[in-house]
Amino acid sequence: MRRLGERFTLLGPGLGYLTVLMVVPLALVLSYSIFQRGRFGGLIYEPTTENFARLFDPLYLNVVVTSVKLAGVTTILALLLGYPTAYAITKLTPKWKTVALIALVLPFWTNFLIRTYAWIVLLSPAGLVNDALTGWGLIDEPLQLLYRQPAIVAGLLYAYVPLMVLPLYAALERMDDELLEAAANLGAKPARAFFSVTFPLTLPAVFTGCVFVFVPSLGNFVVPELLGGGQTAMVGNLVRDQFLKARDWPFGATLALAVVAMLVVLLMLQAWSARRLAGDGDA
Amino acid sequence: MAMRRVPFFLTYVFLWIPILVVVGMSFNAGDSPFNWGGFSFRWYGELAADEEIRQGLVNTLIVATGSTALSTVLGTLLAVGLARHTRSKLLDAVATLPVILPDIVLAIGLLAFYALVQLTLGLYSVLLAHAVFGTAAVAAVVRTRLATTDPSLEEASRDLGANGFTTFWRITLPSLAPGVVAGALLAFTLSVDEFVIAFFTAGPQSPTLPIVIYSMVRFGVTPEINALATVLLAVTFTAILAAQRLTRLAGSR
Numbered sequence: 001m002r003r004l005g006e007r008f009t010l011l012g013p014g015l016g017y018l019t020v021l022m023v024v025p026l027a028l029v030l031s032y033s034i035f036q037r038g039r040f041g042g043l044i045y046e047p048t049t050e051n052f053a054r055l056f057d058p059l060y061l062n063v064v065v066t067s068v069k070l071a072g073v074t075t076i077l078a079l080l081l082g083y084p085t086a087y088a089i090t091k092l093t094p095k096w097k098t099v100a101l102i103a104l105v106l107p108f109w110t111n112f113l114i115r116t117y118a119w120i121v122l123l124s125p126a127g128l129v130n131d132a133l134t135g136w137g138l139i140d141e142p143l144q145l146l147y148r149q150p151a152i153v154a155g156l157l158y159a160y161v162p163l164m165v166l167p168l169y170a171a172l173e174r175m176d177d178e179l180l181e182a183a184a185n186l187g188a189k190p191a192r193a194f195f196s197v198t199f200p201l202t203l204p205a206v207f208t209g210c211v212f213v214f215v216p217s218l219g220n221f222v223v224p225e226l227l228g229g230g231q232t233a234m235v236g237n238l239v240r241d242q243f244l245k246a247r248d249w250p251f252g253a254t255l256a257l258a259v260v261a262m263l264v265v266l267l268m269l270q271a272w273s274a275r276r277l278a279g280d281g282d283a
Numbered sequence: 284m285a286m287r288r289v290p291f292f293l294t295y296v297f298l299w300i301p302i303l304v305v306v307g308m309s310f311n312a313g314d315s316p317f318n319w320g321g322f323s324f325r326w327y328g329e330l331a332a333d334e335e336i337r338q339g340l341v342n343t344l345i346v347a348t349g350s351t352a353l354s355t356v357l358g359t360l361l362a363v364g365l366a367r368h369t370r371s372k373l374l375d376a377v378a379t380l381p382v383i384l385p386d387i388v389l390a391i392g393l394l395a396f397y398a399l400v401q402l403t404l405g406l407y408s409v410l411l412a413h414a415v416f417g418t419a420a421v422a423a424v425v426r427t428r429l430a431t432t433d434p435s436l437e438e439a440s441r442d443l444g445a446n447g448f449t450t451f452w453r454i455t456l457p458s459l460a461p462g463v464v465a466g467a468l469l470a471f472t473l474s475v476d477e478f479v480i481a482f483f484t485a486g487p488q489s490p491t492l493p494i495v496i497y498s499m500v501r502f503g504v505t506p507e508i509n510a511l512a513t514v515l516l517a518v519t520f521t522a523i524l525a526a527q528r529l530t531r532l533a534g535s536r
Contacts, residue, residue, distance in 0.1 A: 005447070007369070013357050013361075014378070014422065015361065015377060017357050018378065018418065021393065021396070021415050022392070026384075026392050028399065032395060081293060081297075084289075084290035085290055102523075106520055109472060109520075110302065110515065110519055111476050111493060113500060114496065114516075117305070117512065121301070122300070158297065158301065161298070215385055218385070221479075225501070226501070239391060243483070249391075253395075259387070259388065263383070263384075267383075
């Protein structure tokens with residue numbers, strides 16, 4: 001009985017708070033997606049499937065497809081850059097390992113807007129990249145680097161690449177070197193050993209990293225606005241506009257749910273890969 | 284061997300060049316945020332005199348301090364409760380959800396919730412919102428600390444007749460202290476930097492610093508932002524290094 005009281009005192013306040021200010025708001029988003037928009041931005045509580053149908057309107061579907069494409073390219077680049085980086089960090093001496101990890105997370109902890117702003121400074125027509133290119137005589141006229149899709153990918157990659165490196169680093173650090181020695185003793189070349197031992201063992205971490213990069217990229221509206229110049233809208237921009245400009249909350253909620261749905265699918269993939277790995281271990 | 288290191292160096296160059304450029308340009312005497320016109324502290328002076336930024340900073344500090352206080356209490360209790368008093372996967376998931384949920388989803392959910400309960404948006408609406416992920420962050424950090432503490436001390440305290448409150452106050456909490464402080468620092472930093480949720484839940488009269496930065500960046504680039512960025516970088520770096528030290532202390536003791 002005393003235990004029960006303690007349990008309530010410890011768990012009650014935090015879980016109560018998260019229920020009121022997170023679970024209830026999420027339930028609201030979920031329920032708004034089936035209601036209709038009122039004339040003055042209010043809600044009409046009559047169920048409809050119209051919001052979901054609108055997702056497939058070419059106008060919006062295009063935005064969703066573009067977002068998935070840009071977030072996907074960002075994720076792949078983050079993996080190509082992040083995996084070897086994480087691998088190289090595990091090979092450092094303990095002291096340099098700490099330095100490398102701190103140097104990895106420090107930029108990540110700086111204000112997100114400032115990090116995005118830095119790319120405007122770099123990419124603008126009078127910016128450093130154009131200066132360097134004209135200075136070396138590689139180009140005559142400044143290139144239009146800003147306000148193009150690659151600028152968005154650069155900004156997103158910059159924002160989220162540490163989130164790819166960290167889980168990969170943790171997984172690679174846990175790897176048992178004896179497995180690789182065994183593979184080498186059995187005659188596997190390093191590349192073969194990597195692709196049939198190391199990589200499969202880190203697959204759950206690969207998925208975790210991909211979730212950490214892909215999902216926030218998809219929901220980001222700052223980078224597309226500041227670096228994309230508003231020309232390439234992403235799902236995040238649509239959600240913001242539906243809530244703050246068009247005042248169509250039901251459709252905005254539906255768009256946000258599409259992002260959550262992709263998050264859930266990716267998390268399931270991650271869980272599946274981790275389970276499969278655990279299953280392999282037992283066999 | 285050297286080839287294999289290329290992506291490693293590329294990552295760090297990629298991560299640090301923009302930051303170094305912004306810091307360097309903050310000491311620019313000229314009017315351009317891009318082109319060097321000699322060394323000066325001019326923009327730091329302009330920054331100090333900027334009323335809008337000062338107000339944003341005050342708002343941000345109010346929000347961060349309040350939400351950190353709330354998060355630290357809620358998160359610490361939650362961490363102990365989750366580690367010692369339940370095995371529920373569902374409760375675990377609720378406590379970690381704010382970390383993986385896209386910020387924009389939480390932002391619109393809170394906006395809808397505030398509209399439903401007819402809470403006028405102001406600073407406190409941001410403060411309450413920031414305590415959501417703050418609580419999750421503190422709980423996560425304190426739990427890693429809990430994993431290394433010995434529950435037998437708590438049991439001994441109970442066996443000697445101390446009640447739950449005394450045990451928590453005299454035994455559990457002191458052993459968690461480094462974790463609690465590290466968690467609080469994390470919650471504070473997260474709140475100071477947070478933009479999306481604040482953007483949706485702040486009242487029009489009470490923009491936080493990131494919202495002020497956003498409108499500055501949107502309506503044009505001035506070297507003043509470079510100076511502001513440098514100051515923020517210095518503050519964040521100090522906080523993170525302090526948290527790192529504390530976490531290391533927490534781990535080693």
